[in-house]
Amino acid sequence: MQIVVDLTRCQGYAQCVFLAPEVFELHGEEGLLYAPDVPDDQVERVRRAAAACPVQAILLGREVSAGAQ
Numbered sequence: 001m002q003i004v005v006d007l008t009r010c011q012g013y014a015q016c017v018f019l020a021p022e023v024f025e026l027h028g029e030e031g032l033l034y035a036p037d038v039p040d041d042q043v044e045r046v047r048r049a050a051a052a053c054p055v056q057a058i059l060l061g062r063e064v065s066a067g068a069q
Contacts, residue, residue, distance in 0.1 A: 001038045001061050003046060009057040016049035016058060024049065 003023075005016075012030035016023075023042050024034045038046050050058035 001043050001046070002036055003034065003038055003050075003061075004036065004059045005032060005034055006057045006059065007032065009055050011055055011057075013054050015052040015054065016046075019049040019052055020045035 005024075010032055012026070012032065014024075014026055014032075016032075016034075017026055020042055022035075023038055023046055024032060027033045046058075047060065050056075050060050
């Protein structure tokens with residue numbers, strides 16, 4: 001699965017970091033780093049992280065393709 005984080009929407013709440021630390025990490029106080037290609041063993045964690053994002057900044061799978069058009 002691929003993901004994209006809308007960094008203009010992200011507010012640094014870091015729910016994703018707590019739920020999927022192997023994919024997301026904070027850089028400094030508010031900068032988010034993430035792996036766009038999600039390892040198979042992290043897919044469920046990333047789905048939970050996307051659902052928990054207060055501003056819905058994480059796009060998953062088909063949403064990524066739709067956003068690119």
